[in-house]
Every structure is written in C-alpha cells, then in structure tokens.
Amino acid sequence: MRDALNQAMREEMTRDPNVFILGEEVGAYQGAYKVTQGLLAQFGEWRVRDTPIAEEAIAGVAVGAAFIGLRPIAEMMTFNFSLLALDMIINHAAKYRYMSGGQVRCPMVMRGPSGAAAQVAAQHSQAFESIYAYVPGLVVAMPATPKDAKGMLKSAIRDDNPVIFLENEVLYNLKGEVPEEEYHIPLGLAEVKRPGRDVTIVAWSRPCITALAAATKLAEEGIDAEVVDPRTLRPLDEDVIFESVRKTGRCVVVEEGWRIAGFGAEISDRVQRECFDALDAPVIRVTSEDVPMPYAKTLEKAYLPQPEKIIDAVHRVMYR
Amino acid sequence: MNRDEAFALYKQMLLIRRFEERCAQLYVEGRIGGFLHLYIGQEAVGVGAMSVMRPDDYLIAYYRDHGYALARGADPRLLLAELCGKFTGISRGKGGSMHFYDVPRGNFGGDGIVGGHLPLAAGIGYGIRLRNTDQVCLCFFGDGAVNEGAFHEALNVSALWDLPVVYIIENNRYGMGTSIDRASSVKDLYQRASAYGIPRREINGMDLLAVRNAVTEAIERARTEKRPTLLEAETYRYRGHSMSDPGKYRTKEEVEEMMKSDPVLLWGKRLMEQERFTQADLDAVDKEVLARMEETVAFVESSPDPPVESMYEDVYVRSPYINMKAAEKDPAWRAAIREDRVPPTLPPPAPAAAPTAPAAAPAAANPTEAAVPATAKVGS
Numbered sequence: 001m002r003d004a005l006n007q008a009m010r011e012e013m014t015r016d017p018n019v020f021i022l023g024e025e026v027g028a029y030q031g032a033y034k035v036t037q038g039l040l041a042q043f044g045e046w047r048v049r050d051t052p053i054a055e056e057a058i059a060g061v062a063v064g065a066a067f068i069g070l071r072p073i074a075e076m077m078t079f080n081f082s083l084l085a086l087d088m089i090i091n092h093a094a095k096y097r098y099m100s101g102g103q104v105r106c107p108m109v110m111r112g113p114s115g116a117a118a119q120v121a122a123q124h125s126q127a128f129e130s131i132y133a134y135v136p137g138l139v140v141a142m143p144a145t146p147k148d149a150k151g152m153l154k155s156a157i158r159d160d161n162p163v164i165f166l167e168n169e170v171l172y173n174l175k176g177e178v179p180e181e182e183y184h185i186p187l188g189l190a191e192v193k194r195p196g197r198d199v200t201i202v203a204w205s206r207p208c209i210t211a212l213a214a215a216t217k218l219a220e221e222g223i224d225a226e227v228v229d230p231r232t233l234r235p236l237d238e239d240v241i242f243e244s245v246r247k248t249g250r251c252v253v254v255e256e257g258w259r260i261a262g263f264g265a266e267i268s269d270r271v272q273r274e275c276f277d278a279l280d281a282p283v284i285r286v287t288s289e290d291v292p293m294p295y296a297k298t299l300e301k302a303y304l305p306q307p308e309k310i311i312d313a314v315h316r317v318m319y320r
Numbered sequence: 321m322n323r324d325e326a327f328a329l330y331k332q333m334l335l336i337r338r339f340e341e342r343c344a345q346l347y348v349e350g351r352i353g354g355f356l357h358l359y360i361g362q363e364a365v366g367v368g369a370m371s372v373m374r375p376d377d378y379l380i381a382y383y384r385d386h387g388y389a390l391a392r393g394a395d396p397r398l399l400l401a402e403l404c405g406k407f408t409g410i411s412r413g414k415g416g417s418m419h420f421y422d423v424p425r426g427n428f429g430g431d432g433i434v435g436g437h438l439p440l441a442a443g444i445g446y447g448i449r450l451r452n453t454d455q456v457c458l459c460f461f462g463d464g465a466v467n468e469g470a471f472h473e474a475l476n477v478s479a480l481w482d483l484p485v486v487y488i489i490e491n492n493r494y495g496m497g498t499s500i501d502r503a504s505s506v507k508d509l510y511q512r513a514s515a516y517g518i519p520r521r522e523i524n525g526m527d528l529l530a531v532r533n534a535v536t537e538a539i540e541r542a543r544t545e546k547r548p549t550l551l552e553a554e555t556y557r558y559r560g561h562s563m564s565d566p567g568k569y570r571t572k573e574e575v576e577e578m579m580k581s582d583p584v585l586l587w588g589k590r591l592m593e594q595e596r597f598t599q600a601d602l603d604a605v606d607k608e609v610l611a612r613m614e615e616t617v618a619f620v621e622s623s624p625d626p627p628v629e630s631m632y633e634d635v636y637v638r639s640p641y642i643n644m645k646a647a648e649k650d651p652a653w654r655a656a657i658r659e660d661r662v663p664p665t666l667p668p669p670a671p672a673a674a675p676t677a678p679a680a681a682p683a684a685a686n687p688t689e690a691a692v693p694a695t696a697k698v699g700s
Contacts, residue, residue, distance in 0.1 A: 020450060046450050052480070057439050057473035064443020067428055068378065070450060072443075087470075091433050092440060100421035100429060101412030102634035102661035136635055136652060139642070160637035188643035235647035 002172045004146035005035050005111075008153035009073060011182075013043055016071060019157055022049040023058055023075030023112070032077045033113060033172055059085035059110060063093045063162075066108040071157060076112035079128050079166060085110075086131075093162040094137030109156045111165035114142075115206055115256045116304060118170070122292035125300075127256040129205075130263045132164040133233040139163040140234040141187050144208035146176040148231055151185030159187065168206045190237035192244065196226035199314050200244040202267055203254035204230050207286075207305050211254050214310035225314060233263055241267065242274050249280040250317040254305050259287040281317040286310050321532070323595045329371055329528060330591055331605050333363040333584045336387045338609050339396055342617065343386070343403060343417075347563045352403045356417050359387035361558040364583030365490050367391045368531030369458055372539060376453075378426040378444050380437045381460040383418035384490075384557075385430025388460060394422045395666055396612065397619040406623035410663045413626040414634065424662055434495075435461065435468030438487070442474045445483030449546065456484045456542040458535075464495025466509050475550065479516040484542035486535065489552045490525065496561040497569040510552035518550050525553030526581045529590075555583075615669035634661070 013019045020043075025032045027040035027050040040048040051058050055076065062072035076082045082089070089110065096104040116125040133140045139161050143149040149167065156163040193208060194215050203211035208229045215225040228244050230236055245251045251271050253264040268283040289303045321329075340358045347356045359366065366387035373379070373392075381388045389399055394410060402409030403417055411419055421429035428444070431437035441459035448455045465471055466489060478485050489509050493500055506512060513520035519541060523534040531553060538549035556578040560567040567575070591597040635652035638644070647653035 049446075049481075052473075052476060054473040054476065056470050057442065057477045060436075060439020060470065060474065061443035061446050061477065064380075064428075064440035064445075065447035065450070066443070067440070068444055068447040068451075070447045087433060087436055088439060091436055092431070096421075096429070097637070098634050099411060099415040099419040100423065100634075101410065101414050101663075102657070103411070103421050103423040103663070104428065105637050105660055107637075139636075155641040159639045159641040161639060161642075184641065186641055186643040188646045190646075235642065235650055235653055237643060237646035238649065239646060 001146045001149055001174045001176070002033065002035050004150035004178050005153055005167065006037060006039070007178070008150045008157070009036065010039060010042070012154055012157040013039070013047060018069060019071045019073065020047040020049065021073045021075060022051050022061060024051055024053055024077045026050060026075050033169060035172070036075065055081050055084035056088055059088035060092070062108045062110065063088055063106055066106045066162070067096070067104055072108045073157065074108060074110045076110060078124060078169070079112055079114035080124050080126050082110065082112075082128065089132070089138070089162070089164070090135050094135050098137060105160050106162045107160040109153070109163045109165050111153070111156070112167060113169035113172070114166040115168050116170070116293060116300070119295055119297055119300060121295040125293035127288070129166055129233055130257050130261060133263050133266075137162065138234060139187055139232065140166070141232045142166045142205040143231060144171065144193070144205050144229055146174060147178050148185060148191070150178055151183055152187060152231065154184040155187050158184070163187065166205065170206055171209065174209070187232045188235040188237055189232065190228060190230045190240035192226060192240065193229045194225065194227040196224040196248070198224045198248055199226070199250040199252065199317060200241070200248045201225050201227045201252045201254060201310065201314070202230065202241055203227065204233065205256065207254040207256050210305055210307055211310055214307040214314070217307060218311060218314055223314060223318065236267070238270055238274070241271065245271050245275040246278040249278050251279070251283045252286060252310065252313045252317055253283060254286040254310055256288055256305060259285065259290050262287055281319065284313045284317050286313050326591060326595050327597065327605070329367055330584070330587050330602070331609065332367045332391055333528070333587060334606060334609050335396065335612070336363045336367070336390050337584055338613050339390060339400070340386060342613050343400070344559070344563065346404065352417070353405065354416050355383070356403075356563040357384040357561065358557070358559045358563075359384055361578070361582070362490055362492060362525065362555045363387055364528040364531055364587070365488065365525045365553045365555055366460070368528045369460075369488060369535040372532055372536045373458060374455070376426065377455050378428060378457040379460070380428040380441050380444065380457065381430050382434070382437065382462055382465065383430045383432050384462065385418065385420045389420040389422055389427060392422060392425045392427050394420070394425065394427070394663070396616045397666055397669070398663055400616050401620045401623050404620050404623075405625065406620060407626040407630065408619070408623040412630060412634070412661070422663060423660070435465035435470040437461070438465065438470050438474035441485050441487070442478050442483055445478060445485040445548070446481065448484055449481070454543045456486060456539050458486045458488060460488050460490060462495065463489055463491040463493065463500050463509055464503065465489070466512055467503055475513065475516045475518060475548070478548040479518050482546040483548055484546050485548045486538040486542055487548060487550045488535070489550070490555050491552050492555050492557045494561065494569065497565065499569070508552070510550055513550035518548050520550045520552070522552045522554065525555030526583045526586060528583060528587050619666075619669065629655070633657075
C-alpha cells in the first residue's frame with residue numbers, strides 16, 4: 001500500500017511540474033510512515049517541502065498555492081492533527097469557489113493516515129471521514145487496497161477540487177496487486193470487493209478488509225456475503241450499494257467512526273429509503289464503540305469493529 | 321508620482337468614501353443585508369498600497385474589503401450588486417460584503433475568518449517561488465488578526481522559506497469592540513515580526529504618500545530578495561466595526577480627533593498646496609464620483625435576483641477524474657462546470673441624470689475643511 005501511494009505521487013510529480021508535496025517529515029526523514037520515501041532526492045526541496053509542526057500553515061499554504069494553479073499534496077502526519085487545519089479546509093478550501101461565484105478553484109489533496117493505529121490512545125486513533133464528508137465542496141476518498149490507493153490518489157491529484165484522501169496506518173503494510181501499466185480510478189466509483197447472494201456488507205478503508213475477513217468466515221457457515229466498498233464517500237456511488245441490497249435484501253454498514261452522525265447513518269438512510277421494498281430486515285450498523293479510544297490492547301480490540309461484530313450483525317439481519 | 325497620478329489617487333479614495341457612504345445608506349434602507357464593514361477612514365492604506373502593485377501581482381484581504389476591490393479597478397456596479405445580493409454581483413450574489421473576489425485582477429478576495437487568509441497568502445507566495453516568477457502577494461488584515469495562531473504560522477513559514485509576501489496590518493485600534501491595549505501584549509504590533517526576523521515598519525496609514533513609500537520598499541524586497549515584510553499602518557475607522565456596532569467603547573472626542581487627519585482631506589490639501597489643483601477641481605471630481613454612484617445604484621436596481629437554481633452552481637469543478645454518473649445525482653455536481661467564471665466587463669453606463677442632492681452638507685468656508693468630503697462627518 002505504501003509503495004502504491006509513493007508510486008502515484010512519483011508518477012504525477014514527474015508528469016506535472018505543478019504537483020508538490022508539503023508536510024511534516026515528508027522530505028529528509030522520508031516520511032513519518034515512509035510514504036514519501038525517495039521523493040526529496042528526486043524532486044528537490046521546493047517540491048518536497050519539510051514543514052514545521054504547523055498544520056494550519058501546511059493546509060493554508062496548500063490552499064493558497066492551489067488558488068494560483070499549483071497542485072499541492074498536503075500530508076497530515078495523521079488526520080488527528082488535521083483538526084488544527086480544519087479552518088483552512090472547511091472555511092477556505094471548500095468555500096472559495098462558491099463564495100467567489102466560481103472564480104476560484106482549489107486543486108489540492110490533503111492526505112495521510114486516519115483511524116486507529118495500535119495502542120496510541122484517544123488523541124491518535126480517530127476516524128474523521130464523517131466530518132469531512134459533511135462538507136459540500138470537498139471530495140472524500142478512502143481506499144482499502146493498494147490498487148485502489150494508487151489509482152485513486154492519481155485521480156485525486158489530477159482533479160480540480162479539494163480532495164481529502166484518508167489512508168490507514170494499519171493498511172500501509174497491506175500487500176496487493178497493482179497494475180503495471182498506467183491507470184487511474186475515478187473518484188466516486190464504488191466496487192464490489194466480494195460478490196455474494198445473501199447479505200450486503202458496506203464497508204470502506206480498514207473495515208472493508210475486516211468485512212472481507214468476516215465474509216470468509218461467514219462462507220464457512222454457508223452465508224454468502226457481498227462486500228461493497230464505496231471507496232469514495234463524497235460523491236457517493238450509491239447505485240452500486242442499492243443494486244447489491246436489491247439483490248440480497250439485507251444490509252450491514254460497517255465503519256470505524258463513532259455511531260452518532262457517522263457516515264454509515266447516511267448510507268443506511270439512503271438504503272432504507274431507496275430499497276425499502278427489497279429489504280427483508282432493518283439495516284444494521286457496526287461502528288466503533290461510542291467512547292474515546294482506550295489505550296489497553298484488550299480494550300482497543302473491543303472498541304473497534306472486529307470480524308465477530310460484523311458476523312453478529314449479519315446473523316441479526318438474517319434472523320439467525 | 322506625477323500630478324495626474326496624484327489626482328487619480330484622490331479620485332480613488334473619494335470613490336471608496338462615496339461608495340461606502342452609499343452602502344451605509346442602503347443598509348439602513350434594508351437593501352444590503354448581513355454584515356457590513358465599512359472602510360471609511362482607512363482609504364489611504366488600500367489605495368496607497370494598490371497604487372504600487374503590478375497588474376500581475378496578487379492580493380488577499382480580510383472582510384473589510386470594499387476598498388481593495390475598488391482600488392484594484394473592479395467595477396463598482398458589480399460590487400454594489402453583490403452587496404444587494406443580485407445575480408449581477410461580482411460573486412453572483414453568493415459572497416456579499418465580506419467576499420469580493422476579482423481573480424482577473426489577482427484579487428483573492430475578502431476572507432471572513434480573522435487571520436484565516438494569512439496562511440493562504442503564504443501559499444500564494446510559495447506558488448510564486450515554485451513557478452519562479454517575480455510576482456508578489458500583498459496581504460491585508462486588521463489588528464485583531466495578529467493574535468490568531470494563523471498569523472504566527474504564516475509569518476514563520478514566510479520567513480523560513482523566503483516567500484515574497486507583504487503583510488500589512490491595518491491597525492484601526494479596535495478588534496470589534498476590544499482595543500489593542502486589551503488584546504495585545506505588545507502594543508507596537510509591527511514588532512511582532514522581530515520574532516521571525518522579518519523586516520518591519522510602522523507607517524502613518526492616514527498618509528497616502530507614507531503608505532506608498534513603505535509598500536514600494538516592501539514590494540521591492542519581496543520581488544528581488546524574495547523576503548517578506550510586516551507593515552503596520554496606523555489608521556482609524558470612523559464607523560463601528562460593522563453597521564450593527566454603535567461604537568460605545570470609544571468617545572466621540574476620540575473619533576473627532578482622528579477625523580482631523582482624514583486621509584482624503586490630507587491628500588486633497590496636498591493637491592491644492594503642492595500640485596496646483598483648486599477647490600473647484602476637487603469639487604468637480606466629487607460631483608463626478610457622486611454621479612458614478614447614481615449610475616451604480618441604477619444598475620443594481622435594474623439587476624435581477626439570482627435564480628434559485630444558481631444556488632447549486634459553483635460548488636465543484638466538473639472533472640474527468642470523478643465518476644460523474646454517480647456524482648450527478650447531487651445537484652451541486654450536476655451544475656458543476658469545467659471552467660472558472662470571470663466577472664463580466666460591463667459597457668460604460670449611460671449618461672446619468674444629474675445626481676440627486678447628495679447626502680453631503682454644503683462645503684465649509686475654510687478651503688482646507690472644504691476638501692474633506694463632507695459626509696465623512698456622518699461617522700460614528
């Protein structure tokens with residue numbers, strides 16, 4: 001996954017001199033998670049800019065540079081720190097085109113890991129996609145596989161809208177096939193990650209991998225689960241989800257965020273309205289527990305969506 | 321600066337003054353809504369700074385932004401239409417008073433978040449460096465912004481990376497109702513730049529020439545040495561923070577004292593004393609500006625309100641990298657276009673009828689006083 005992201009940036013920086021990266025430790029340190037490894041040596045300090053620990057400046061410099069036609073990639077060491085840059089994203093990146101009556105565009109990407117890592121406690125283990133997906137003017141992408149990560153990041157860099165690109169630290173070591181040839185995957189395109197007949201599981205980013213693990217176990221007891229990965233939350237490719245639910249009649253939505261006002265609520269709202277006649281059971285959501293992330297390993301495991309929780313939810317929508 | 325230029329700058333300041341006065345009137349009449357922050361009293365800063373910028377330079381400012389757009393050459397008709405929420409407004413009725421953008425003139429507008437545009441100015445500076453041009457970016461903000469974290473982050477990276485940005489504090493002494501004495505640990509705000517090793521200077525913001533000289537020097541430093549500057553222009557707003565502010569935190573005497581160094585008055589006096597203009601010349605240009613305001617109001621009155629469908633426009637840019645089939649279920653994506661919009665160039669106005677009696681009091685007997693646009697005294 002890490003290499004796929006690195007390749008996407010390297011290829012786009014080679015293709016377009018307007019693309020540059022800035023963030024904490026992206027250059028000399030080779031990236032806090034090594035995603036930007038080798039880029040400083042290849043592109044130099046003006047295009048791979050180490051910044052002070054100043055998230056508002058990182059995001060704001062990206063927004064300002066994007067206004068005059070550059071294509072910045074602002075790396076957040078983790079999205080937990082993006083809270084310090086929220087004003088730049090929500091009040092500036094997402095709003096200037098609108099407030100200017102279409103005069104301004106902000107072709108930037110803000111990317112970095114989001115969600116829980118391993119035992120880093122409450123301030124470093126948060127899933128914020130729902131906050132960003134709430135805001136009109138933003139595009140919110142969350143790849144779960146190396147192939148998606150590369151193809152979607154290339155689209156995000158080329159797209160002329162501000163894109164919030166949420167990676168996942170735990171998935172950085174995930175292995176997977178990546179096409180040799182040049183490709184990109186449009187944002188706003190969902191994918192069925194595992195076809196199935198009996199139940200639809202909608203999940204993105206790390207929970208999508210968890211859902212695939214759950215589906216494998218469900219298969220052992222004869223339940224054929226279909227796993228749908230929206231890949232992009234805004235804009236949401238809802239038709240792929242609806243099509244799946246109309247086929248299976250049952251739907252479980254899994255996310256790593258908190259339950260209240262989580263993005264899964266948006267999906268289940270749409271599914272219940274648009275697929276009402278097809279549903280054989282209410283939509284059930286699996287989320288993280290509604291508390292800050294605890295430190296202890298046992299508690300962390302209990303907090304997150306696990307395959308067992310997804311399996312339990314599938315049993316409930318199938319009345320088993 | 322030659323004689324014609326000096327006179328043109330007087331006219332610019334006067335246009336801003338008369339524009340703002342008309343805005344106040346329209347606000348009271350309920351034709352302008354929301355927040356309205358007037359630039360009256362501060363005209364010399366924007367006009368002086370803008371007069372030494374190059375056409376390809378950039379500027380980004382805060383919400384008290386009418387003066388910059390006018391000084392940079394935006395059509396007042398598009399601006400007043402914006403204020404009245406018309407479809408013909410420079411931001412198509414989506415921005416209002418605080419958001420006057422004029423991108424063809426390098427104007428990235430008024431930002432509504434105190435200090436929020438300073439990191440953006442640094443970003444514009446970074447983009448200039450990356451493209452390796454000799455453009456500069458001017459960034460205007462009030463004294464309230466220096467206490468925001470964004471100010472410090474922006475100044476630090478501007479110095480660290482040698483960004484060609486001129487930061488200009490318009491110190492009008494009050495962040496809304498809180499005086500700088502109650503808000504800033506250091507009273508000389510320009511000294512804040514010393515923390516970042518940034519060249520700094522205090523200027524009399526009521527004196528157009530002083531502003532021009534200081535900004536010229538700062539722009540030159542940015543253009544040739546790629547270094548930022550922090551300027552503090554000491555100025556004053558005669559009106560409240562916004563139209564809803566009666567200004568009870570300061571005395572009438574203080575306001576009157578400051579109005580004696582009115583920038584328009586000072587510059588008019590100079591034109592008469594040093595450039596051989598007469599009171600009649602100044603009166604004639606005032607009449608011309610007032611007539612222009614009448615044309616401006618007439619344009620706005622004949623302008624349509626935005627159609628409701630336009631609400632969905634200008635959220636996104638249409639993109640080949642988005643699955644538009646899915647996205648277009650959302651009206652904001654359906655309405656997205658590929659291009660950026662450019663504010664229209666309007667034909668010259670039809671010759672207007674003689675201006676109706678201006679809200680101005682008759683000119684005073686003293687020629688120095690007579691140079692003051694009389695309605696300035698409506699303040700506070």
